[in-house]
Amino acid sequence: MINFYHSPLGPLKIVNDNSHIVGLTWCDEPNDHIVNDDNELFAQASKWLDDYFSGKAAKTDLPFKLKGTDFQRRVWAQMLTISAGETLTYGEVAQRLNSSARAVGGACRVNPVVILVPCHRIIAATGIGGYAGKIAGVMIDRKTQLLSYDQGLSH
DNA sequence: AACCTATGCACCT
DNA sequence: AGGTGCATAGGTT
Structure with a gap:
């Protein structure tokens, strides 16, 4: 549906x-x-x-089901450990999973459930990193704005 | 086995 | 600070 x-x-x-x-x-x-x-x-x-x-989302209790490879699931699971207002870098996630930054980026790119699974909270060591497969433009604007919504939530 | 990266880092202005 | 180039590692098909 x-x-x-x-x-x-x-x-x-x-x-x-x-x-x-x-x-x-x-x-x-x-x-x-x-x-x-x-x-x-x-x-x-x-x-x-x-x-x-509207700045008052609690932790998600929505039932969702993610289809992906084992590695992708591990990366997505990491995203769920990052609370609003916090971020991790691709490199940091890679370290936790004994993988590499670029591989983590690849899994972020195919996140099937945005916002709910907060892929926007994974950023580059320098700069914001990409979003939805893009490294500039409206998608990056959205990532920036989601991070600022997160800031509001963490207060 | 080849083909990609939503990286990172070193090395420049 | 900010830009460029490229070495690398690992995932996916």
């Missing part, structure tokens, strides 16, 4: 399989024709996102 959520940073596509959220991704293509049907998971996700973007 596919729904759209219009966040202050742009439209998000929410995919669920009726028991878990399986995708939450930025979706800039026109989607006005999409009608959001009522479903419990979408309602929960919307509420959580409303809270997040």
